[in-house]
Amino acid sequence: MTTIAVRTLTKSYGSGSDRLTALDNVSFEVNTGEFLSIIGPSGCGKTTLLKIIAGLLSYEGGEVIVEGKVLTGATKGMAFIFQNPALLPWRRVLGNVLLSTEISGQSHDLAEQQAREMIRLVGLNGAENKFPHELSRGMQSRVALCRAMLPKPRLLLMDEPFASLDALTRERLDSELRKIWTATRFTAVFVTHNIAEAVYLSERVLVMTKRPGHVRDIVRVDLNGERSWGQLDGPPGASYLGEIRSALASAMNESPN
């Protein structure tokens, strides 16, 4: 079943001589329960695309259908993880995690119980009462992850959520994300710059062209079963890395249409 259908999507900013076409004729689909990564050169419109899918941005041409509907704003059952953890500075960790369920109106006591469990799962046990400014960037990203997951979203959209973290923390969080996804099977669209991360997490990787962005390639990653980072060192993992790398390199070198 298709959860997201993007058809000949076009998005531009500005007008007249300042007109900037961010996305040009983008078409692809995301199946229910699938993990799709989007990778592409800087400025190719990945974030714009993700926000349009989330209903946070408007568009001029084509259509975007999420769960059978055309979106006019964000919907419940969907979670968006931004590049910046964007925690509320006046709330402690627990309060920040509970923000999502407060807004969606879920029962507080049950949510709190689940929130504590989630905080423990990502390794932040003991930090429930800390303020964001007392946490490292990696810890803040983990809190943002918990916050997004707590209402048990059906659709998770992530915009380079671990981009500003060091390699080891990033691998760890990717593993945690993969674990949660394997258990709950939400539909995920994950924007990243990191090829290895895209291969590790996804079933398909969508490679975009330079601006104005459109779909250049979709690479299937057939690594069934439990995945490990070591898998990417040899075949077939490494061949997927190579395939995506060359697609990306071509995308960066191609002149814009």
Next chain:
Amino acid sequence: METIDLKVERLRFLLYQIGLVAVIIVGWQGYVLEFNVPSYILPAPTAIGLALWTDSQILLANMLVTLYEVSLGFALGASVGIISAMALLFSKFLRSTFYALTVAIQAIPKSAMAPTIVLWLGIGIYSKIGMVVLITYFPVFAYAIVGMTAIDPELIELLDSMAATESQVFVKLRLPHSLYYIIQGFKIALPYSMVGAIVAEFVASQAGIGNLILIASSILDGPRVFAAMVLVSTTSLILYWALAFIEAKVVRWAPIRQTLLAGA
């Protein structure tokens, strides 16, 4: 944790400050004695100290009256300020008409308005409270508006992505965010409120520290006037410290820290 060196350093500066004050007081005392300065022009520190001691009851009683005027006026002015900020947030009509008008009225110096306010509200306590309301209103209103609107757009986007309603955005984001700014508004309004109440008392009053200063000054009781000034100054300082204490407890997450972290 402060090291011993830092503590010694701080103690040293404290001693310097105490030393400076001591030197000023001794110098002052010497000057008054040496040049036989009349006490209604510049009383000697010893005379002021004596007045503080002997007149303590009347000084405190009047100070309390002024404090009462300031507290009531401040609470009222701040409340109206915050509520009108909320009203402007939700009404485009009010935004386009009300704000400019408020700024225009604010441009009038309150001291110039004092006699008019006394005429309107009488020589009793209401005119003083009225002055304080007028003084407190604008800073709190202006800071509240800033606090409710000048929010990191990513936070607003975050709540939008959760499909939050306008009122949810207000209660969970705008209101807590504005708390820091509102307190800054308080810190600005407080000293001026004190001045405003006293100025209104100068115009016409039956009680209050301003009233006491006026009467003591008219009978040339220099030591009592200065004693009153010392009391006002001390009271203002205590109020300011109390506000700073509340600020530290309530807004530990101060925006400046947040901005620094966002860049990390």
